[in-house]
Amino acid sequence: xxxxxxxxxxxxxxxxxxxxxxxxxxxxxxxxxxxxxxxxxxxxxxxxxxxxxxxxxxxxxxxxxxxxxxxxxxxxxxxxxxxxxxxxxxxxxxxxxxxxxxxxxxxxxxxxxxxxxxxxxxxxxxxxxxxxxxxxxxxxxxxxxxxxxxxxxxxxxxxxxxxxxxxxxxxxxxxxxxxxxxxxxxxxxxxxxxxxxxxxxxxxxxxxxxxxxxxxxxxxxxxxxxxxxxxxxxxxxxxxxxxxxxxxxxxxxxxxxxxxxxxxxxxxxxxxxxxxxxxxxxxxxxxxxxxxxxxxxxxxxxxxxxxxxxxxxxxxxxxxxxxxxxxxxxxxxxxxxxxxxxxx
Ligand code: GDP
Ligand code: ZN
Numbered sequence: 001x002x003x004x005x006x007x008x009x010x011x012x013x014x015x016x017x018x019x020x021x022x023x024x025x026x027x028x029x030x031x032x033x034x035x036x037x038x039x040x041x042x043x044x045x046x047x048x049x050x051x052x053x054x055x056x057x058x059x060x061x062x063x064x065x066x067x068x069x070x071x072x073x074x075x076x077x078x079x080x081x082x083x084x085x086x087x088x089x090x091x092x093x094x095x096x097x098x099x100x101x102x103x104x105x106x107x108x109x110x111x112x113x114x115x116x117x118x119x120x121x122x123x124x125x126x127x128x129x130x131x132x133x134x135x136x137x138x139x140x141x142x143x144x145x146x147x148x149x150x151x152x153x154x155x156x157x158x159x160x161x162x163x164x165x166x167x168x169x170x171x172x173x174x175x176x177x178x179x180x181x182x183x184x185x186x187x188x189x190x191x192x193x194x195x196x197x198x199x200x201x202x203x204x205x206x207x208x209x210x211x212x213x214x215x216x217x218x219x220x221x222x223x224x225x226x227x228x229x230x231x232x233x234x235x236x237x238x239x240x241x242x243x244x245x246x247x248x249x250x251x252x253x254x255x256x257x258x259x260x261x262x263x264x265x266x267x268x269x270x271x272x273x274x275x276x277x278x279x280x281x282x283x284x285x286x287x288x289x290x291x292x293x294x295x296x297x298x299x300x301x302x303x304x305x306x307x308x309x310x311x312x313x314x315x316x317x318x319x320x321x322x323x324x325x326x327x328x329x330x331x332x333x334x335x336x337x338x339x340x341x342x343x344x
Contacts, residue, residue, distance in 0.1 A: 006114075014114070025076045028054050032073055032097065041091035043099060046072075048085040048122075049256040056081050058089050058096060063258060074098035082107070083254040084122040084211060084266055106154050108213075108254075110270070110277045121254045121266050123211055127154050127274070130216035130225065132162035133170045137177060137217075143329040145215055145275030146186070147287025157187040159203065159214075161221040164192040180325070184290060193224040204229065208262030215274040222272055229259055281337050285313075288330055290322055 006014070047061035049069060056074060059067045072089055074081055078101050081087070086102040104122040112118045127149040131137040142158065149156035158181050166174055178188045189206060191199045207229070214222045223235040254268040285291050285305070291313055299310025308314075316322045 024054055028073055029075060032075060035092060035097065039092055040097060043088050043090050046087045046089040046098070047256065048081055048083055048087060048098075051081065051083055051253050055095070056085075056098065058087060058098065061086060070096045072096040072098045080119060082119050082122050083256050084124060086123065106152060108152065108271065108274070120268070121213070121271065124152075124154055124213050124266055126207070126210045126212035127152070127156040128159050128212055128214050129156055129275075130159045130161055130214055130220045130222050131177065132160065132220040133165045133167075133174055134162060135217060135219050136170075137173070139177075139180065139325055140329045140332050141217060141275070142177075142181070143288075143326070144279075144333060147279065147284055147333065148275045148277065150287040150289060151279075151283045157189065157206075159225070160188065160190045161225060162192055162194075163190050163199070164194040180323075184326075191225070193221055193228050200228070204259065204261045207259050207265075211256075211264040211266060213266050213271050213274070215272050226265065226267065230257055230265065233257060278340070279333075279337055281334060284330065284333050284337065288322075288326060290326065291316075291330070 045061045046058040047063070048056045049059050050057040052071070054073070055071045057069045058072045059069050070091055071094070072092075073095050074097065078098060081098065081101060085104065087098045088100040088102070089096055089098045106122065106124055107119045108121045108124060109117045109119045127145070129142060129145040129149070131142060146156050158177070160174060160177065163174075178190070181188050187206075189199065189203055191197070191203050214226060216222055223237045227233060227235050227237065254266050254271055257265045257267065259265060285295055294312040294316045297312035298305065298308065300308055303311050303313075305311050305313040313322065317324075317327050
């Protein structure tokens with residue numbers, strides 16, 4: 001994404017923030033130097049469960065029941081640590097120290113207000129896109145979340161919540177969703193937080209031994225689902241996300257929670273809106289897995305898959321290998337991104 005031109009005042013502010021940050025980092029490093037080896041416990045594996053600016057909260061990994069969380073310092077040469085990072089650390093009083101960060105299997109990054117990509121969580125391996133009969137779901141919105149997940153290289157699945165609200169009017173629509181996304185190879189689970197059913201048990205099993213995030217439109221029941229899965233959490237139900245309320249960027253950082261029946265959840269109001277983050281035009285084609293066999297097969301190397309002769313993607317669509325709704329969804333997403341680009 002192109003960097004925005006900064007006004008003098010903005011540049012001055014950023015410079016000030018940077019200076020303060022450096023001063024804090026130096027202070028922290030000086031404190032770390034004062035800690036001697038014999039004040040620290042043995043090196044062990046850990047998991048970052050939250051981030052507090054200059055410190056991280058770390059738990060033992062693999063998790064043990066009632067694991068204690070300890071705040072830890074880390075040296076700046078470790079780079080930026082984020083929630084979900086696997087680390088080597090040593091406990092200490094009052095603070096432990098992170099000594100190494102393990103390679104990430106995946107990372108979620110989003111542009112900060114200055115257009116720089118910032119990593120906000122690591123090692124997520126499931127993205128659960130939540131929809132419901134109410135508010136009425138749209139394939140294009142679901143596809144937008146799917147494109148975001150595909151580009152992160154993290155397996156997306158769909159949860160249809162509020163199944164208790166399925167009636168004669170919306171049943172066909174919900175059945176269509178299940179069929180359409182199953183056909184594309186995505187797992188679709190159906191649940192309701194209003195009754196405990198076997199479906200909910202399937203969801204718990206599905207979440208075990210994975211690190212998941214819940215994403216989706218406001219009002220589909222993400223907070224309600226999370227509260228049902230982790231009763232101690234007490235997320236506010238029916239609350240508007242901070243982003244929408246204030247129109248500014250969400251500041252709450254990601255936190256990691258354990259599902260009592262196994263598996264982890266990483267959550268923050270910002271993460272729940274993943275699909276609405278900025279996307280690049282070139283990410284869109286890749287985000288439609290059924291288009292991939294045809295990428296690179298078009299007659300023109302710079303084919304835009306519009307009306308060009310010899311377009312392999314258009315041909316696949318004509319042959320019925322790409323469905324009408326997905327083609328329409330691809331075009332709609334592309335024009336949304338073009339519109340956003342021309343506004344900047
Ligand atoms: P979020 O914005 O996605 O986090 O959604 P919330 O969890 O805040 O829920 C939005 C509304 O849907 C609330 O009024 C919930 O009580 C309601 N809700 C959540 N799950 C269900 C469900 O399974 N069935 C019904 N009927 N309503 C639900
Ligand atoms: Zn083409």
